[in-house]
Amino acid sequence: MCFSATASFVASGVLGAIGVASVRIAPSRRHLTLAAIPLIFAAQQACEGALWMTLAHEPFHVGGTPLARAFLFFALFVWPAYVPLSLWIVERRTVLAVFAAGGALLGAYLIGCATLRDANACVAFGNLYYWVQIDGPLKHAVLIVYVAFVAVPLALSSIRGTTLLAAAAVASCVLAMWLNRAGFVSLWCFFAAALSGMVALTILQSRRRAPRADRTASF
DSSP states (O other): OOOOOHHHHHHHHHHHHHHHHHHOSSSSSHHHHTTTTTHHHHHHHHHHHHHHHHHSSSSSEOOHHHHHHHIIIIIIHHHHHHHHHHHHHHHHOOHHOOOOOOOEHHHHHHHHHHSSSSOEEEEETEEEEEEOOGGGGGGGHHHHHHHHHHHHHHHHHHSSTTTHHHHHHHHHHHHHHOOOTHHHHHHHHHHHHTTTHHHHHHHHHHHSSSSSHHHHHOO
C-alpha cells in the first residue's frame, strides 16, 4: 500500500482473514482459485509492508530489492492472467481461456521488463513509487490492455457479482491515476486489494445459489 508499512500489514491481515473465510465457504473445488484472490492480495500487501521497512534503511530510500520484484510479480504478471483463469476454472468458457492466455503473455512481457531491465522502488513525499521500463511505443497502450484483461472477463462472467467488480476495477484505476500518477501502481493495487474483499461476497452468493448436493459433495 502506498501509505505506510503499518497500513500494508493491516491490510494484509484483514485480507488474509477474508481470504480464509472465502476459501472455506467456496461451494466447490472449481471456485477455490477465485475464492483465493483476497489471500493473494494479502501476500502482495505483506511484500509491500516489508518493502517499506527495507527502503527505510536504503540510501535515499531507493532500491531494487527482491521485495520490490516480488510485489511487481503480483502486480504485473499474476493479476492479468489469474483473474480470467480463475473465472475460466469455474465456467470453462473459451473466451475466458483466451483472456487468461493473453493475460499471461502480457504479464510475461511486463515482468520481463521489470526483471531484465533496471527496476526500482522508492519512498518519496510519504508515498511508495515503482519504476519499470516499458518500451516507449507500448507505454500508453499497456495500461488499457492490462485493465481490459482484468475487467472484461469479469464483465463477461455469468457469476453473480462479477459485473460490479469489473466496474469497480475500472473506476478504481481511473481514480488512482487521477489522484497520484507517479504512485499509480501502488495506489491502484491498494484499491484493488480493498475491492478483493468483494470476492468473498461473490463466493457467498455462489454458495447460496448452488444446489445443496453440490455443496456437500464439493470437498
